[in-house]
Amino acid sequence: xxxxxxxxxxxxxxxxxxxxxxxxxxxxxxxxxxxxxxxxxxxxxxxxxxxxxxxxxxxxxxxxxxxxxxxxxxxxxxxxxxxxxxxxxx
Amino acid sequence: xxxxxxxxxxxxxxxxxxxxxxxxxxxxxxxxxxxxxxxxxxxxxxxxxxxxxxxxxxxxxxxxxxxxxxxxxxxxxxxxxxxxxxxxxxxxxxxxxxxxxxxxxxxxxxxxxxxxxxxxxxxxxxxxxxxxxxxxxxxxxxxxxxxxxxxxxxxxxxxxxxxxxxxxxxxxxxxxxxxxxxxxxxxxxxxxxxxxxxxxxxxxxxxxxxxxxxxxxxxxxxxxxxxxxxxxxxxxxxxxxxxxxxxxxxxxxxxxxxxxxxxxxxxxxxxxxxxxxxxxxxxxxxxxxxxxxxxxxxxxxxxxxxxxxxxxxxxxxxxxxxxxxxxxxxxxxxxxxxxxxxxxxxxxxxxxxxxxxxxxxxxxxxxxxxxxxxxxxxxxxxxxxxxxxxxxxxxxxxxxxxxxxxxxxxxxxxxxxxxxxxxxxxxxxxxxxxxxxxxxxxxxxxxxxxxxxxxxxxxxxxxxxxxxxxxxxxxxxxxxxxxxxxxxxxxxxxxxxxxxxxxxxxxxxxxxxxxxxxxxxxxxxxxxxxxxxxxxxxxxxxxxxxxxxxxxxxxxxxxxxxxxxxxxxxxxxxxxxxxxxxxxxxxxxxxxxxxxxxxxxxxxxxxxxxxxxxxxxxxxxxxxxxxxxxxxxxxxxxxxxxxxxxxx
Numbered sequence: 001x002x003x004x005x006x007x008x009x010x011x012x013x014x015x016x017x018x019x020x021x022x023x024x025x026x027x028x029x030x031x032x033x034x035x036x037x038x039x040x041x042x043x044x045x046x047x048x049x050x051x052x053x054x055x056x057x058x059x060x061x062x063x064x065x066x067x068x069x070x071x072x073x074x075x076x077x078x079x080x081x082x083x084x085x086x087x088x089x090x
Numbered sequence: 091x092x093x094x095x096x097x098x099x100x101x102x103x104x105x106x107x108x109x110x111x112x113x114x115x116x117x118x119x120x121x122x123x124x125x126x127x128x129x130x131x132x133x134x135x136x137x138x139x140x141x142x143x144x145x146x147x148x149x150x151x152x153x154x155x156x157x158x159x160x161x162x163x164x165x166x167x168x169x170x171x172x173x174x175x176x177x178x179x180x181x182x183x184x185x186x187x188x189x190x191x192x193x194x195x196x197x198x199x200x201x202x203x204x205x206x207x208x209x210x211x212x213x214x215x216x217x218x219x220x221x222x223x224x225x226x227x228x229x230x231x232x233x234x235x236x237x238x239x240x241x242x243x244x245x246x247x248x249x250x251x252x253x254x255x256x257x258x259x260x261x262x263x264x265x266x267x268x269x270x271x272x273x274x275x276x277x278x279x280x281x282x283x284x285x286x287x288x289x290x291x292x293x294x295x296x297x298x299x300x301x302x303x304x305x306x307x308x309x310x311x312x313x314x315x316x317x318x319x320x321x322x323x324x325x326x327x328x329x330x331x332x333x334x335x336x337x338x339x340x341x342x343x344x345x346x347x348x349x350x351x352x353x354x355x356x357x358x359x360x361x362x363x364x365x366x367x368x369x370x371x372x373x374x375x376x377x378x379x380x381x382x383x384x385x386x387x388x389x390x391x392x393x394x395x396x397x398x399x400x401x402x403x404x405x406x407x408x409x410x411x412x413x414x415x416x417x418x419x420x421x422x423x424x425x426x427x428x429x430x431x432x433x434x435x436x437x438x439x440x441x442x443x444x445x446x447x448x449x450x451x452x453x454x455x456x457x458x459x460x461x462x463x464x465x466x467x468x469x470x471x472x473x474x475x476x477x478x479x480x481x482x483x484x485x486x487x488x489x490x491x492x493x494x495x496x497x498x499x500x501x502x503x504x505x506x507x508x509x510x511x512x513x514x515x516x517x518x519x520x521x522x523x524x525x526x527x528x529x530x531x532x533x534x535x536x537x538x539x540x541x542x543x544x545x546x547x548x549x550x551x552x553x554x555x556x557x558x559x560x561x562x563x564x565x566x567x568x569x570x571x572x573x574x575x576x577x578x579x580x581x582x583x584x585x586x587x588x589x590x591x592x593x594x595x596x597x598x599x600x601x602x603x604x605x606x607x608x609x610x611x612x613x614x615x616x617x618x619x620x621x622x623x624x625x626x627x628x629x630x631x632x633x634x635x636x637x638x639x640x641x642x643x644x645x646x647x648x649x650x651x652x653x654x655x656x657x658x659x660x661x662x663x664x665x666x667x668x669x670x671x672x673x674x675x676x677x678x679x680x681x682x683x684x685x686x687x688x689x690x691x692x693x694x695x696x697x698x699x700x701x702x703x704x705x706x707x708x709x710x711x712x713x714x715x716x717x718x719x720x721x722x723x724x725x726x727x728x729x730x731x732x733x734x735x736x737x738x
Contacts, residue, residue, distance in 0.1 A: 037310075038151075042554060044314035045147035047181050052318070058343060061352040062450040065459075065553055067343070071180040071318070074339070074557035076446045078453075081554065 017089055019066070019082035022056040029053055030087040039081065047071040048085060092138045092166065093244060096158065096189065097173035098182055099144035100558045102201040104128075105231040105567070106173055107141040110241070127157060137244060140167070146181070146556075148188040148279075154480050162192060163276055169195055169244065176200040176213070176228075177559070180321055186222065187256055187317040191279045195251045196224045199240060203228035217328040222256070225249035232564060256320055257313065260305065261285075264298040271295065286310045339439075339559040346440070352447050359435075365520060367427040373519070376508055379420035384665055387412055402606045406595060409660045414591025414653045415584060422576065425501050428470055429572045435466070437563035442555060449553050455535050456542030458482045459553050461491040465534070468498035470575075472697040475500075476704055486545050492704045493541070493714040494534050496693035499527060502648035506688050509652055510681040513668045530689060537721070590643060590650050594657050610662050610672065615639055628727040629687055630680040631734055636672040637684060647694045679733035683726040690722035 019028055030052050033040050047070050048054070055069040064079040097103040111130025128141040142161055143154040150156040162170070172189055174182040179200075189196050198218075206212065206228075215226045227243060229236035243249055255262045268281040271292055283289075286309045290296045306312040346355060387408045394404045435441045441463060449459025460482050468475035475495045482488040499507070507526060511519035597615035601608040610616055619635025626638045636658050643654040655667050664670035676684070692698065692715045702711040 041149060041310050041314075042151055044311055045149060045184065046554065047184065047318055049311070049315040049318050051315075057340070058347050059349075060447040060450060061347070061349045062447060064450040065446060067347065067446065067557060073178050073181055074559075076442075076449075076553065076555045076557050078449065078553035 015088075016086045019054060019056070019068070019077075019085040019087075020079050022089075024056050024058060027053050027055045027090040028085075028087040029090050030085060032086050033084055034086070035081075035084040039084070043081070043085070046075060053090065054085070054087075091136065091168050091245070091247075092140070093169045093171050094140045094142055094161065094165075094167050095171050095173055096142055096162065096185070097144060098146050098175065098178070098185065099556065101144065101173045101175045101178075101182065102231045103141060103144060103173040106199065106201065106229070106237075107139060108567075109231055109234060109237055110137075110139055127161070132241065137241070139171075145185065147185060148191075152480070152482070162189075163279070167194065169197060169249070171244070172196050172198045172224075174198060174200050176202050176206050179213075179325060180318075183321045183324075184314075184317055186224070187320065190222060190224065190253045190256055191276070191282060193276050193278075195249060196222075196253065197240075197243060197249050198222075198224055198226045200226060200228045201231055204230040204233050204235060214328040218324065219250060221254065221324055223250055223252050223254035257316060260301070261309075261313070264301055268295055268298055282309075282313070286313070342560050343443070343557075346443055347447060352443075356444060356447070361524070363428070363431045365524075367424045367431065371427050372424040372504065372508060373512065375423035376420045376505070379416065383412060383416035383420075386416075387660075402599065405599060405661070406592075409599075409657055410591050410595030411588065413656050413660045414594075415588055416653075420505070422580065424504065425470070426572060426576050428501055429575050430568070432467060432470055433568050433571050433575075434563065437561065437568060439558040439560045441466070442557055445555065446557065453553075455538035456487065456545070457490060457494075457538055458484065458487045460555075461487070461494075464491050464495045465498050468495045468500060470501050472496045472498070472500050472693050473700045476697060476700040479704060489705060489710070490538060490541050490545065492701055493717070494537055496697050496701070497530060497534050497537065497690050497718060499530050499689050500648065500693075500697075502694070503689055505649060505652040507685055509655075509667060510676075510685055514676075514678050514681045526685065526689065529686075533690060533721075533725070590647070591653060591657060594639075594643065594654055595661075598658060598661055610658070615658075629683045629723070629730055630675070631730060632675045632680065634672070634675060637676075641684075641688065641691075644688055645692060645695060647696070648688065650694075651688055677734075678738040679730050679736075682733060683730035686729055687722050687726035690725060691719045693718070 016031055017028065022028055030048060030050055032050070033043055033048070052070060056066060057069050057074065058067045060066070060076075065076050066079065066082055068075050068077055095103050095107055107128060107130065110132060112133070127143060130139050130141075131137065132139075140161070142158040145155045145158045148159055148162070150159045170189055170192065172186050174186070186196070186198055200213065213228075215228070218224075218226045225243060227236060227240055229240055231237070255265075257265070264285065265278055265281045268284065269277045271294055272280055274280055284295055285298060285302055288299060290299055302309055345351060348355075390408055390412070391404055394407070435444070444466070445459040445462050448462055452459050452461055461479070464475040464479045466475075467478055472495055475498070476492055479488050479491045479495065482491055507523055508519070511522045515522045594615065597618070598610065598613045599606055599608075600614060601612050602614055602617070616635045619639040620633070622638035622642065623633040623635050626641065627633055630637060636655070640651050640654040640658070643650040652667070655673065658672060659665075659667045659670035662670050662672060667673060668676060693701075698711065698715060701714060702708060705711050705714065
């Protein structure tokens with residue numbers, strides 16, 4: 001059922017969370033990116049596009065950056081950037 | 091025929107390039123190891139290869155990625171060889187979709203295909219070829235598999251040449267409309283750029299903008315999304331199991347990136363590397379080489395006297411050449427060990443993890459997490475270290491790293507530490523070495539904070555870095571890299587040192603009337619040194635021409651400091667440096683001050699040249715060197731007087 005709902009309605013049902021809120025092992029389905037263009041474009045190029053699933057694998061011992069699994073590869077991403085990636089928990 | 095190699099970092103591009111051209115190039119695992127691009131030929135010189143810096147898209151995010159884009163757009167070549175890590179297909183093919191916008195034909199080499207076979211997976215190449223309109227070929231650069239087929243495909247020019255449009259119809263229509271108004275090569279690429287950047291210079295393009303605005307506000311995002319969807323769909327049809335997360339890497343990361351263990355493990359590894367290479371290997375090899383050189387000197391002296399050789403020619407050979415060059419030879423064993431470890435850290439993928447967990451710490455000091463790579467390489471030699479800072483995208487962060495890297499104690503500064511350490515601190519020499527390294531880290535961080543305010547560094551684009559899977563490097567490549575690095579060092583060092591040693595010998599053995607055999611105190615060098623000694627008085631509390639001259643020699647090369655002292659000691663008939671009459675004034679306090687000044691003052695000429703190259707400005711380089719030397723001078727004097735008054 002949910003699959004046929006437009007994004008806006010899903011968002012109304014399920015609250016958007018940003019990547020930095022994830023616990024280790026949780027997966028996020030990306031809905032929106034914010035921030036300056038060049039950073040957004042870099043994230044798109046790296047495969048963080050709308051609808052993609054990100055799994056938080058681990059955090060740096062100092063709490064930042066995060067080690068995430070996206071499109072079959074590992075990406076280290078700073079908290080500052082992780083905040084800009086929002087989506088729904090799976 | 092000219093072929094360019096393009097691919098992601100860690101795609102095995104450099105390994106393939108080495109196989110194709112047999113020309114040496116460094117392989118490493120941290121992003122952007124290929125700093126300058128490399129060129130080479132096949133054996134019969136029929137195919138010319140260019141290895142461009144690794145990129146993950148055609149949008150440049152660092153100066154070296156810009157090199158790749160500019161080369162692809164503006165240089166003359168016949169074929170793009172896109173190298174792909176087959177275990178990272180989804181992300182790697184993204185670049186392929188962008189390469190398809192360029193004019194030149196593309197051959198895609200699916201590297202590491204042996205791993206695919208191991209996992210019982212397969213790819214239907216024809217599906218990929220049909221959809222892209224490019225030739226795909228499976229290879230394995232590390233197993234030397236499929237390389238001959240690849241070369242045949244390239245030289246026969248039997249690859250697919252008509253690339254298929256990959257974008258939705260509404261985009262392709264606009265591209266087709268814009269192309270006639272463009273007057274360049276790579277029209278598809280530029281048409282898309284105009285649309286993405288909302289630029290237009292005629293009505294046709296303006297109209298296209300309007301058409302595109304009806305379905306997307308951000309074409310870049312739209313296309314990125316489309317490209318990835320296209321790849322996902324294609325991989326499903328080509329019967330590829332989408333790549334899974336490497337389980338072994340996950341297990342290793344659990345330990346090495348563990349919240350509590352990561353930093354202790356890192357410190358332990360670094361401590362082991364330095365105690366082993368500097369302490370264990372270093373002290374033994376220095377002792378061994380010094381005895382051997384003494385024996386050789388004595389043997390030559392007796393032998394040549396027996397042949398009735400003139401005393402000045404014996405002195406030239408023994409005191410000038412053998413002692414000067416020999417001292418450098420003494421620390422080659424530890425250099426080899428150090429290079430092996432640094433290369434291992436790089437090639438296994440651990441170096442990226444170090445940057446990963448130190449990033450937050452480094453950012454506080456206005457430095458990129460990636461600055462650690464030059465800093466660690468800098469413990470070997472500042473020259474390649476300074477050059478490796480090119481992977482840092484932000485200019486200010488990069489400049490800071492370039493200026494700070496020479497303050498990392500490089501291996502050429504080790505003989506200074508070893509010499510004074512073992513003489514004044516005996517069994518605590520290892521501890522002193524460790525403390526000096528620790529001091530240099532603290533100094534670098536302090537300098538970073540000062541520069542952060544001087545340069546007004548603001549928090550910049552966030553840290554994003556691929557975490558490569560752990561790999562066991564091939565010993566063959568590892569040792570070849572080490573041998574090459576050590577050989578480069580020997581080649582550079584011997585010529586400079588031989589020349590410098592001869593100059594010192596002349597200045598030391600003659601007086602201003604050019605009479606040979608004058609006492610050292612009457613030599614030209616002593617005269618020059620006596621003037622310099624006033625400048626260095628605050629460092630030693632003593633007017634010492636011999637140490638002043640040796641410090642100056644450090645400008646030529648840091649290993650020159652000790653060999654200069656050795657030459658001076660040798661001419662004054664002392665077999666050990668610090669027991670020579672000109673050096674007996676050294677106390678614990680002035681020894682430490684001497685070490686500290688040499689650690690932080692202006693680096694050698696070669697490093698200054700590298701700094702100038704990377705900073706891109708003579709003025710900046712001058713200020714940087716002045717900054718380093720000024721700091722070293724103040725710090726060393728301070729340490730000396732505090733310890734001196736403390737009675738050391």
